[in-house]
Every structure is written in C-alpha cells, then in structure tokens.
Amino acid sequence: xxxxxxxxxxxxxxxxxxxxxxxxxxxxxxxxxxxxxxxxxxxxxxxxxxxxxxxxxxxxxxxxxxxxxxxxxxxxxxxxxxxxxxxxxxxxxxxxxxxxxxxxxxxxxxxxxxxxxxxxxxxxxxxxxxxxxxxxxxxxxxxxxxxxxxxxxxxxxxxxxxxxxxxxxxxxxxxxxxxxxxxxxxxxxxxxxxxxxxxxxxxxxxxxxxxxxxxxxxxxxxxxxxxxxxxxxxxxxxxxxxxxxxxxxxxxxxxxxxxxxxxxxxxxxxxxxxxxxxxxxxxxxxxxxxxxxxxxxxxxxxxxxxxxxxxxxxxxxxxxxxxxxxxxxxxxxxxxxxxxxxxxxxxxxxxxxxxxxxxxxxxxxxxxxxxxxxxxxxxxxxxxxxxxxxxxxxxxxxxxxxxxxxxxxxxxxxxxxxxxxxxxxxxxxxxxxxxxxxxxxxxxxxxxxxxxxxxxxxxxxxxxxxxxxxxxxxxxxxxxxxxxxxxxxxxxxxxxxxxxxxxxxxxxxxxxxxxxxxxxxxxxxxxxxxxxxxxxxxxxxxxxxxxxxxxxxxxxxxxxxxxxxxxxxxxxxxxxxxxxxxxxxxxxxxxxxxxxxxxxxxxxxxxxxxxxxxxxxxxxxxxxxxxxxxxxxxxxxxxxxxxxxxxxxxxxxxxxxxxxxxxxxxxxxxxxxxxxxxxxxxxxxxxxxxxxxxxxxxxxxxxxxxxxx
RNA sequence: GCCACCGUAGCUCAAUUGGCAGAGCAGCGGUUUUGUAAACCGCAGGUUGCGGGUUCGAGUCCCGCCGGUGGCUCCA
Numbered sequence: 001x002x003x004x005x006x007x008x009x010x011x012x013x014x015x016x017x018x019x020x021x022x023x024x025x026x027x028x029x030x031x032x033x034x035x036x037x038x039x040x041x042x043x044x045x046x047x048x049x050x051x052x053x054x055x056x057x058x059x060x061x062x063x064x065x066x067x068x069x070x071x072x073x074x075x076x077x078x079x080x081x082x083x084x085x086x087x088x089x090x091x092x093x094x095x096x097x098x099x100x101x102x103x104x105x106x107x108x109x110x111x112x113x114x115x116x117x118x119x120x121x122x123x124x125x126x127x128x129x130x131x132x133x134x135x136x137x138x139x140x141x142x143x144x145x146x147x148x149x150x151x152x153x154x155x156x157x158x159x160x161x162x163x164x165x166x167x168x169x170x171x172x173x174x175x176x177x178x179x180x181x182x183x184x185x186x187x188x189x190x191x192x193x194x195x196x197x198x199x200x201x202x203x204x205x206x207x208x209x210x211x212x213x214x215x216x217x218x219x220x221x222x223x224x225x226x227x228x229x230x231x232x233x234x235x236x237x238x239x240x241x242x243x244x245x246x247x248x249x250x251x252x253x254x255x256x257x258x259x260x261x262x263x264x265x266x267x268x269x270x271x272x273x274x275x276x277x278x279x280x281x282x283x284x285x286x287x288x289x290x291x292x293x294x295x296x297x298x299x300x301x302x303x304x305x306x307x308x309x310x311x312x313x314x315x316x317x318x319x320x321x322x323x324x325x326x327x328x329x330x331x332x333x334x335x336x337x338x339x340x341x342x343x344x345x346x347x348x349x350x351x352x353x354x355x356x357x358x359x360x361x362x363x364x365x366x367x368x369x370x371x372x373x374x375x376x377x378x379x380x381x382x383x384x385x386x387x388x389x390x391x392x393x394x395x396x397x398x399x400x401x402x403x404x405x406x407x408x409x410x411x412x413x414x415x416x417x418x419x420x421x422x423x424x425x426x427x428x429x430x431x432x433x434x435x436x437x438x439x440x441x442x443x444x445x446x447x448x449x450x451x452x453x454x455x456x457x458x459x460x461x462x463x464x465x466x467x468x469x470x471x472x473x474x475x476x477x478x479x480x481x482x483x484x485x486x487x488x489x490x491x492x493x494x495x496x497x498x499x500x501x502x503x504x505x506x507x508x509x510x511x512x513x514x515x516x517x518x519x520x521x522x523x524x525x526x527x528x529x530x531x532x533x534x535x536x537x538x539x540x541x542x543x544x545x546x547x548x549x550x551x552x553x554x555x556x557x558x559x560x561x562x563x564x565x566x567x568x569x570x571x572x573x574x575x576x577x578x579x580x581x582x583x584x585x586x587x588x589x590x591x592x593x594x595x596x597x598x599x600x601x602x603x604x605x606x607x608x609x610x611x612x613x614x615x616x617x618x619x620x621x622x623x624x625x626x627x628x629x630x631x632x633x634x635x636x637x638x639x640x641x642x643x644x645x646x647x648x649x650x651x652x653x654x655x656x657x658x659x660x661x662x663x664x665x666x667x668x669x670x671x672x673x674x675x676x677x678x679x680x681x682x683x684x685x686x687x688x689x690x691x692x693x694x695x696x697x698x699x700x701x702x703x704x705x706x707x708x709x
Numbered sequence: 710g711c712c713a714c715c716g717u718a719g720c721u722c723a724a725u726u727g728g729c730a731g732a733g734c735a736g737c738g739g740u741u742u743u744g745u746a747a748a749c750c751g752c753a754g755g756u757u758g759c760g761g762g763u764u765c766g767a768g769u770c771c772c773g774c775c776g777g778u779g780g781c782u783c784c785a
Contacts, residue, residue, distance in 0.1 A: 209713065214781070222712075264777085442779095654745050669743090685746075
C-alpha cells in the first residue's frame, strides 16, 4: 500500500508499485497532462518512478516559472537536448557534465572545434527538431560493473570519471527516446521531464571556457550556457529583465554620468575618480568618518608603500607574489637572499642542503660581508632564517602595499600598550594595490588599486566578541543607510586546505567567536567553508551586481596570526606581557567596488545626500536669466547646484537634466520671476509646483540630514 | 593566467565578394527667446586600438601585442 499525502493534506491510497505518473493521473487528467515530474518526500523523481510503500509526501511539478524544482528538471532535460543537438552537429564531441543552474543550464563538452555564437542558431534549430519529435526520456539502470564496461567501450574518459564518482551500486542512463531505439543517451542521475516536447522555451546564451573539475592545471573545456522557461512569454520576460539590468551597468552609467574613467593608458584596473564621482565618494567618506568617531575609532594616515621586510614579517611577501605589483628597487642581492630564505624555509631541516649552500656561496662570492659572517651548514633552520632576514633588512626594497594592516600594526607597536588602552581602533581610508589577474579585472568591482574604509582593532581575547559584534553592527548600519538591504552574509571559515596559518586552538577560538556573533545578529547568514582568509575566519557581506554576480563588500575578520608574526604585546593587569587579538574590518569594503554596486543599485539616480549634482537651475528663456542667477547663488549656499541658461528649448533642457539623473530641477520662467518663486520638477517627472527658494532649501536640508533614500 | 568573442569620430552604430571611411547624438559657430523628456542652419571631428604580413589595393584576410566583454581559475 502506498499512501500519497498531497500538499492540501488529502491522502490517496494506491497499490504497491504504483508510479508517480499513475498517482498524478488519479488526482486529475489536467494535472497529468501538465506534470513534468514529482517530488516524493521532498526528493524530485521521474513520473515513471515507482513510489515506495508506506506514506509519502507527494507534490506534482508542473511548468511554472516560480517553481524552482520544476524549472530545475526542465532545464536539466534542456541540457540533454542541447547536448544531443551539439553531438549531432559535431559527432566527435565528448560530453562531460551538464547540470541546471540558476536561470538555466550548461553543458561542458570537450570539442576541438570552438563553437562560436553564430552557430547557436544551428544548435537551436537542431534542438527544435528534437523537441518537435517529442521523444520520451527513458531511464534505465545497469549494475555498476556492466555500466563501467559499457562506458569504457564508449571511450569517453569524462563520463567514466563521472561514473567513478557516482554513488550506488547501479548507474542510470537516460535515452532521449525509447530503450534500445538507438537514440542519443547519457549517463545521468536524472530526473527528467517525460518527453523532449516538454522543455518549453529555450535559448543558447553563451559559450565560455571552463576547466575540468575547476582545476586550472587541467585542459580547458567548452561550456555552453542556455536558459529554458515554461513558455516563450517567460523566456522573453527573462531576456527583457536581463536587458533592463544591463542598463544599470555601472561600467556604462559611471562614465556617462561623469563619475569615473578607466583609462588604458593609466593602466588596467586603475580607476580615475572624476569630480562628480569624487564628491560622491567624499560624501560616503564623511558619513563613515562620522561613524568612526562615534564608535571610538582613531583616524591614522600611513603611506601606500612600505619596505619589503615589513611584508616579509607580515607574510604577504613573497607568498602572494603573484597578486602583487613587482617590488620596487629590489637589488639582485636581495632577490637572491630572498630565494635563499625560501629554500631554507622549505628545507624544514636543521641542516642546510646542497642547493642552499651553493646559492649562499654564489651570493657570497660578490659580497664580502656575507663571507665574513658565513653560513654554516649545521646551523638550525631558525638561526639560518634569522641570519638571512638580518641581511635582507639592510636591503632597500619596497612594495606597493597589498594590505593596510602592517602599517597599522607598526603604529600599534610605536607605543607601549597597557590593557587599559585596549581596544585600540586605528582607522584609515587606506589605498592598496593588488595585481589581480587580467581576466578578472572589470569596471569598479575588481580593480588593481583600491581604497578600503579600513580599520584594525587590537583588543584582548575577552574583548573580541564585543568588537566583532560592533563591527558587524557598523557594516549593517552603513548598508542600511544607503538602502543596500538585499545582501547575504557569509561566515567564512577554514576548510581542510593547507593555506591557513596559526594554531588550531586559535582557529577554533576565532571561528567560535565569528559564529557566535552571526548567530546572535538576527541576520540571514550561511557558512562558507574554505572562504576564510589565510590568517583567520571572517564575516562577509555579499551583494549582487546588475548581471547577478555576487561581490564581497563589507568584511569583518578575526586574526590571531599577525599579532604573533609581529609579536604584538600589551601589558596586562597582572603586569605581564600578553598578546592582543586583531580584527580587520571594512564596512564598505573598497570604495571602488562599493560605489560601483551603488551606481547599479540606484541606476545612477542617487538619493539627494549622495547625488553629485543635487539641483539644476534651468531658465525658460533668457528673460528670466538674472533672477535664475540669483536663485542659483542662493541654492549653491547649501546644495551642489548647476546652471543651465543655454538657448535650448525648455523641453530639451529637462531631458538633458533627467538624463544626468539630477534629483531636482528648478525651472525659472517669467511667472517665477514675477512671484519670486521656483518651479520644482523631480528627475522622475513629477512636478511639485512652486515655492520660494527658502522653502525648497529647507525641504532639501531636511532630506539630506535624514540621508533619505 | 586560461577559453571564446569584440575593438571604426567623445558616445551609439553604418561601410557588397578586399575597391574613394559615413550617419545620428554630443562639441563648436550662427539663427531662434522658448513653460516641463529632442528648435533650425552650418562647421569641425579619423594614421579604422597598436605593430607587422599577404595583396595592384586591407576597416575587411593572416600573425603578434594592447584593451574591453562573458565565463573558468584566483581574490591575502
């Protein structure tokens, strides 16, 4: 007996061995026609699947654009149809992996011929044929051994690899057609829609490269992306929505609104803030500065560059060499000494190896001072490293700073600190430089030079929890004020990887603190394993851009590691030295990325307090020019204002101002001159009527103080 | 860094199979004096991203580089 409990609570009984399709048919013929798949106890299954005995929760999946489970099945099936189309056009294609993803699906293939966008149409028409044939998706299973033999015979190493990774004693295949029809088939876990005619409206979106298993050392595959929807109408709505989102793209709006420029001659990923972008950034900085002072931070200023040895101590150099701009003024001697240091460290032995000694001899040949000191082979590793560091400290190499923490740490260390001084909170809009991979740079969201609204907190272990919570509070407050409320919060913890430094005990403490803070924050958060920084776990605020890519903005990071590397201290109440804990935090993250996201969030139409130009005074004709000038002078005393007294028609002046997303237009014609008023028009076309300049200014002042969005 | 695509005036885009580089907007000059999202006339604007090659002839074909876009990888 199978008891099927429907979402409305009704229970229907069926004999053992009943299929999902039969259970659906029993509910109603209309539903049976519509059904794509079913969910049994929350697990999606084919309609052909037999239901287990006993009572099950049962839900029918029909093609609805708001049912993620239904879309997932349909898109997975669409991936099969696309793969078959590609295989029929290029029979040498080796299939790899083709899952559904958000808004669509992809299929990874190994094919020498590079599929070009011009060929999408050919693939789509082949897909249309397969859809029109309305062939059933037929599942069959083979015992693991038999399946492996079959796959080996077919000679696709990727599928063989998939099969080896698959769980269970039996492997399933899906034929797009009846069993033994000779139709196209694929090793696949399923489930699928009943037949190829049910995949709705679809479109191939793009083709991109993708490493097999995401491993950059492996060969690159082609990943063909598509999207699929229940109907043409929903597909069009999706494409339209994409189009609308692209109109908000900060890379288009930013230059158009005069906010920033990205100049290849200056360098890839190095943003130029133009006056309008700079005033916007300045306004944000003022806001953050106010918060910092309110929250007990102390502003500091430090240079954008520091000695290499500073970063050797912090661990940034040379471990992250690939993502740093090359060092400045590093001598050949220093380069060699650094290589020696790396070899010595890698040896992890209290006896110098042959390579190490040979390198030393090579360096020492040119440098008498090194020969004098010497480099005994039986010197313990720590002593050898110390000796090399001593030599390196005399070298004049500099690094554009990749992070601000080392400078702030040195400020902390410039005074003797008592437990009474803690927490010490040092804040700076710190500009850092990172040599990001060329393929990753884009717009303001990923740049090579950026300014963080950074701060480093030095506190006792007992203070850690409150400090972390305070940082989270500030980050949330900042996002709230600008109205960026659609974000996710990630507790970024370590995984089993080897990139992490510091003791397990400290990591456990830090992660516990991080988790405790997010748990009590009331935020919507999730755990990101392996997302931790090398020195500690963090809390990251993630926001999506106009095409759905997620970016980390604010971050709060817990760090036991750098205090040890720099041997940070404070004198405790017991008159003994203790080690402080550090918190790294940046509520906005980088101003570049934050402003980039902000441009998209507001589609360039910033709230009054942030708008680079808050008001534009426009004359109807030159007859009202003198009074308009008077209005402008008054308005400029409290607002960022522009003037348009050109000889364009008023309609065009309004159009141009609206294009620049200026919040308020003050229109001055002969009526306004006569009444000594201004006529107010908002950027979205509302006419707020006339009032005096003083009234307008007061209303604006109120809106600005409230930082209304 | 890897794969694919793209690069023509400040911006958006044209330019048969390889055959005289063009338009709209913006800019500048003039006319117009305007009432809530485009007044009219004119002028100027280019080593077609850069460098090689093929060809009688290259914006167009080939190679290299630079830059951009979408993914992948990375993101201290």
